[in-house]
Amino acid sequence: MYETIGIWVGAFFTLAIYSFLYKENPVYRLAEHLVVGISLGYTMAITYDVVLKPRLIEPLIGGHAWILLIPAALGLLYITRFIPGIAWLSRYPIAFVMGTGMGVAFPLTMKSNVLRQLEAAMIPFYQSGMPWHVVVGNIVLVFGTLAALIYFFFSKPHKGPFFGTGSKIGIWIIMLGFGATFGFTVMGRISLLIGRIQYLLGDWLHLIE
Amino acid sequence: MSAVNIWERMLNIDRRWIFLSIGVISIVPFLTKIGMPVSTTDEVESIFNYVDSLGKENAIFIGFDYDPGTQAENTPMGVAVMRHAFHNNVSVFLTAYTPLGHGMAGGALDYVTNPAVPGYYSRVDFSQWADLRDAGVTDKDELVAAWEAAGHELPEGSSGWVFEGRDFAYLGYAPLFYLVILGMTASIEAQYHQDANENPLSEMPMLREHKSLREVDLAVTVSGSSACTAWVIYGREKIGLPVAFGVTAVSATDYYPYIQSGQIIGQMGGLRGAAEYEVLLKEHGITETTDKAFTGMDVQSADHILIILFIIIGNIAYFMGGFHKQKSLKGRG
Structure with a gap:
């Protein structure tokens, strides 16, 4: 019974959101506002249920883990942003999160996103027994990376055989990348539509399995 | 005119x-x-082959690191990998990077264990097999034999039993998840004292065999954002944890460099990637039919x-x- 009601509610709001494609209307706006409100409400409930309750309230009450009062107090300082006179206190938890976040993230992020990628771009064009298409791929990879980097080098005018030609090739490489991304984006948006149609035709109308 | x-x-x-x-x-x-064929790509095959090489002594993480907005693309990926792991008796930890992902993980688990879905797995809740656990029966084969000897018959249409705490642990959402990944490199239980169903992790057999991410064989992050990179940065780079991506089509091109650099073993890109995995599951006789992504x-x-x-x-x-x-x-x- 409750499942059926849920499916009908889902179908109604799916159609309500898609009604925007015809033109904006009050039903669409209702659905839009509900999405925002329910998402926030759900997030708050889950955060209380799986974070605050088991990780703060229960250890404090049941386990007398008084040390947790320190992060709890630090967290509460966020709320001072709503009180103009002491709003500056909210900078402390922000500074704490930023500082620890940066400290933890910086070395590993540098290693993962910079050094590893540099390493992966330093490859031999040819090795014995390497198939020709891999050789071509390696050449495109290395020169494509260099050309794209030249395009983003703004301290020299993009003129002459090196910077001029390099930046032109670079923009072509970048455009090819944008084209691939656009193609994937179309595929992604259609996939989301497919998901909704499967819901409407399958779960709601039972026209498909 | x-x-x-x-x-x-x-x-x-x-x-x-x-x-x-x-x-x-x-x-x-x-x-x-129409049923047009779907060919498979190296990026998806490599994930499939890796999971296929695992057995009952192994464990994987599936991170449901997305919100309902990309559910249509991401959920079939998580479902397909979960089915594959259950088929091979690989223990599965289900986590979420965001509060809304918590529900996505639970929804995917419910789908795989829903008797109305073809090829479902029969779920045995943590409390239901407490006697066997207390008796020290935790090996999967012995567990299934003991469970069926106790009078439980595998329902018709079911692909097998999955025991909560042995085959899966629904850990769910935890805040500042990148720090949680980092913490799990030392101890999973230190980050999650109990699962999303309030079962204590200390009593779960799979936690005794896989205490930290160092004892886990793969993390598949099914992601609708850049959350997937956290598994590479804090899991792969810190302890060498093998990582695979299941990402939305929109962000697929962003993560191909991670394949080329060898930082991830493969990637499912969008609904197409999920469909490829479903095709591989069917071709290898792991499922009888393909699912929503292929459709x-x-x-x-x-x-x-x-x-x-x-x-x-x-x-x-x-x-x-x-x-x-x-x-x-x-x-x-």
Whole structure:
């Protein structure tokens, strides 16, 4: 019974959101506002249920883990942003999160996103027994990376055989990348539509399995 | 009516006609069931082969690191990998990077264990097999034998038993998840004292065998954002944890460099990636049928053909109407 009601509610709001494609209307706006409100409400409930309750309230009450009062107090300082006179206190938890976040993230992020990628771009064009298409791929990879980097080098005018030609090739490489991304984006948006149609035709109308 | 007006009208067509045609084209293939083939790619095959090489002594993480907005693309990926792991008796930890992902993980687990879904797995809750656990029966084969000897018969249509705490642990959402990943490199239990169903991790057999991420064989992050990179940065780079991505099509191109650099073992890109995994599951006899992602591929192909046609027609109208010589289209400022 409750499942059926849920499916009908889902179908109604799916159609309500898609009604925007015809033109904006009050039903669409209702659905839009509900999405925002329910998402926030759900997030708050889950955060209380799986974070605050088991990780703060229960250890404090049941386990007398008084040390947790320190992060709890630090967290509460966020709320001072709503009180103009002491709003500056909210900078402390922000500074704490930023500082620890940066400290933890910086070395590993540098290693993962910079050094590893540099390493992966330093490859031999040819090795014995390497198939020709891999050789071509390696050449495109290395020169494509260099050309794209030249395009983003703004301290020299993009003129002459090196910077001029390099930046032109670079923009072509970048455009090819944008084209691939656009193609994937179309595929992604259609996939989301497919998901909704499967819901409407399958779960709601039972026209498909 | 002059020729120029025809081109102009084509370029200024009411966009609602385009939406309508996309809508119609998206519905028809579901009803006609063309069943166009889906070929598999190296990126997805490598994930499949890796999971296929694992057995009952192994464990994987599946991170449901997305929100409902990308559910249509991401959920089939998580479902497919979970089915594969359950088939091979690999223990599965389910986590979420965001609060809304918590529900996505639970929903995927419910789907795989739903008796109404073909090829489902029969779920045995943590409390239901407490006696066997207390008796020290935790090996999967022995557990299934003891469970069935206790009078439980595998329902018709079920693919097998999955025991909560042995085959899966629904850990769910934890805040600042990148720090949680980092913490789990030392101890999973230190980050999650209990699972999402309030079962203590200390009593779970799979936690005794896989205490930290160092004792885990793979993390598959099913992601609708850059959350997936956290598994590479804090899991792969810190302790060498093998990582695989299941990402939305929109972000797929962003993560190909991670394949090339060898930081991830493979990637499922969008619904297509999930469909490929479903095809591999069927081809290897792990499931009898494909699922929602594969079903959607006919629609995907039909819509792509329509969009290509629109682009071609739009370009023909643009050049034939001579609009490439103008600074802006008439009627568009």
